[in-house]
Amino acid sequence: MIRSVVRNIRKLSAVSLTVIGLLSVSQASEKEVINFGIISTESSQNLRANWQPMLDDMSEKIGIEVKPFFASDYAGVIQGMRFGKVDLAWYGNKSAMEAVDRASGEIFAQVVYDDGTTGYKSYLITHQDNKDINNVKDVLTQASELTFGNGDPNSTSGNLVPSYYVFGVNNVDPNEVFKRTLNANHESNFMAVANKHVDVATFNSTHWSALEGKNSPLLQQVKVIWESPEISSDPLVWHTDLPEDLKKNIKEFFMSYGRDNPEETKILNNLSWSSFKESNNDHLIPTRELESFKAKSK
Structure with missing residues (x-):
């Protein structure tokens, strides 16, 4: 009799595991569309042109349509994830921190740049004609006469990093010392400097390299005065509520993408990347330290 009971328990366990597995597959298959959030570092038209080929490849690989999700600012993509309109997203470190803390996000990967590195730099830029502005000291000395183009409040290189390394360590508030301070994305800040609409602005090495790759003549009009x-x-961040098997498929796509396929490499190069590597929420530790300093300064 005992043996009979054991056999029945084993049968029930096997059935239970099968049901759980079927439910897991069903959960993933029920999701007909994945919305991929893309932060507004430049115009949505430019972003769509660079991102759509990879999202199309992703749709084919995982068997679910992947649609880009754009917003007018970084906060819009964070809020999209918070309220279930964004399933996974490309963020900067500061916006990723907000998504993890406020929108049930979780980091699962990070980009590898086209030179093989996993790091980049924040810049301050000005027009080449500004002969008296060549470093941070020049900027701060003349700040009351200058218009400053700051980045999106949730941008790492456009806002958080310079707020510490340029302004925080010098005990100044950019909103108070400049004649005027504006907030915009990287593309808009660069164009504003090149066209002399602002005197100094934040930028970064990734977008600078992208302009070099396009042989942009505007680079001749702009100089970097701080890095x-x-x-x-x-x-890359996904919503924690995504089914586990879908997360697995998504991660497998990114971990293999661009590795051995020239066409995929070309697509990634348009984004200034070469591949992806695994990551997790510990990726945010340096960003949290900078944000903590910023909060204490206030």
Whole structure:
């Protein structure tokens, strides 16, 4: 009799495991569309052109349509994840921290740049004609006469990093010392400097390299007057509620993408990347330290 009971328990366990497995597959298959959030570092038209080929490849690989999700600022993508309109996203470190803390996000990967590195730098830029502005000291000395183009409040290289390394360590508030301070994305800040609409602005090495790759003549109009220590490369974040088997498929796609396929490499190069590597929420530790300093300063 005991043996009979044991056999029945084993049968029930096997059936239970099968049901759990079927439910897991069902959960993933029920999701007909994945919305991929893309932060607004430049115009959505430019972003769509660079991102769509990879998202199409992702749709084919995982068997679910992947649609880009754009917003007018970084906060819009964070809020999209918070309220279930964004399933996974490309963020900068600061916006990823907000997504992890406020929108049930979790980092699962980070980008590898096209030179093989996993770091980049924040810049301060000005027009080549500004002969009296060549470093941070010049900027701060003349600040009351200058218009400053700051980055999106949730941008790492455009806002958080310079707020510490340029302004925080010098005990100044950019909103108070400049004649005027504006907030915009990287592309808009660069164009504003090149066209002399602002005197100094934040930018970064990734977008500078992208302009070099396009042989942009505007680079001749702009000079870098400060660069930060290295910043960890951008993370990819998914919503923690995604089914586990779907997370597995998504991660497998990114870990293999661009590795042995020239066409995929070309697509990634348009984003200034070469591949992806695994990561987790510990990726945010340096960003949290900078944010903590910023909060204490206030």
